[in-house]
Amino acid sequence: xxxxxxxxxxxxxxxxxxxxxxxxxxxxxxxxxxxxxxxxxxxxxxxxxxxxxxxxxxxxxxxxxxxxxxxxxxxxxxxxxxxxxxxxxxxxxxxxxxxxxxxxxxx
Numbered sequence: 001x002x003x004x005x006x007x008x009x010x011x012x013x014x015x016x017x018x019x020x021x022x023x024x025x026x027x028x029x030x031x032x033x034x035x036x037x038x039x040x041x042x043x044x045x046x047x048x049x050x051x052x053x054x055x056x057x058x059x060x061x062x063x064x065x066x067x068x069x070x071x072x073x074x075x076x077x078x079x080x081x082x083x084x085x086x087x088x089x090x091x092x093x094x095x096x097x098x099x100x101x102x103x104x105x106x107x
Contacts, residue, residue, distance in 0.1 A: 003049045006084060010056070013080055014042040014073070034065040041066065047081075054088050054104035056081060060095065070100070078102065 016038055018031045044059040061067055074093055082090050088104035
């Protein structure tokens with residue numbers, strides 16, 4: 001149950017608010033495609049909490065802008081997870097293909 005709750009909290013934390021650009025003539029809003037793709041990938045993030053280990057999986061966006069946005073958030077993500085799981089030490093992010101892994105071990 002703890003894994004599910006923290007997964008939802010992580011997804012909410014990673015969600016980026018879309019900035020809308022107003023088109024002058026049609027007076028409609030168009031979403032930022034970089035933010036939309038970033039949010040789609042962040043919806044696939046998940047946390048697995050066991051008695052001795054916390055494992056975090058974050059999918060890496062395919063675009064350079066999305067990867068840059070994720071790279072700027074890495075420190076904040078690690079800080080957020082360590083504050084929620086104070087009984088664990090966290091390693092650095094490890095990238096395997098299109099996935100970022102963060103593993104925390106019990107103190």
